[in-house]
Amino acid sequence: MLNHEEILSIFKKTGAMLTGHFVLTSGRHSDRYFQCARVLEYPRYCELLCRELVRKWGDGELAGVETVIGPALGGILVSYEVARVLGARSLFTERENGIMTLRRGFTLSPGERVLVVEDVITTGGSVREVIAVAREAGAQVAGVAVLVDRSNGNANLDVPLRALLTIPVVTYSPEECPLCREGIPAVKPGSRHLSGAGGTPKG
Template structure:
């Protein structure tokens, strides 16, 4: 897939929003990528997952396991795992900490790819990586549908994305939209 084809999927799905948004990281932005709008279409999700799986295979080979953070990473991890022919699980927050639940486990020595829908600061992905490492797994790579950092985030392993884009964001006290009195909305899954 080309960047233009990926962008076309996001545009056709109404997944690229403009306004005043409070991101999961706490930062504010005038643009928001709502991957759930894309993920509601199995055909689009399958195309994007196949593209990411191929990029992962080229970068690090085939892992043993794919792990994604709830909520946004669940479908992405599942579909990428399906494309790679490997098991897929997800982490959840419990008392504010990322953890494995539902009897999910990472076996010692398993080679793992962490998948997410959107990466901005990489905070959730880094938490998942820590869960995997504490369980004895080895993180081979990270993959996401959208890299909002435009390649700036460094996970210490190869990072593959379907689309990398620069989306400007600000700390709340520096946000020009706040200074204009425009209310910020929180469209994501985490409050």
């Protein structure tokens, strides 16, 4: 089993968690930036972290889970590895015309017990959409498992939530940002200055 510091170390050395001064898509500033795709580049870490994530659940809580499902793109690899640990199948949802849905011939059956997964949640919006997709098919949602929870308890999910890491969101308006006052240059995620870390910040 890995402790909190060991898990953080994996995120840091793979570039999945950076510290510094970042401008988020909201325009607010933060001293941390998460891009879980960077840790999921490494199959050995993906497997290790997903096994630890499953251990967060108590005896019997995931009993009978037949399917693990997560939103594309962030939840695809997490779904696959968690499903492998549980001996379940792995699905992912996608947006079609802005609506979260099952595509590619994927189906869920009435009464099927599923676990919803994601790499990082802040508002929990995508996860709620996946839960809705599962329930519309008549499936039973056992809970939600995420690698990093930055929701500050505000994800408003009506099912059990377990996270490998719980990292509070600390953001500032540009006018109130202490990092700006210190004269630390701000970097927008996706910049070449992030050692190749691209994409959208999960913060």
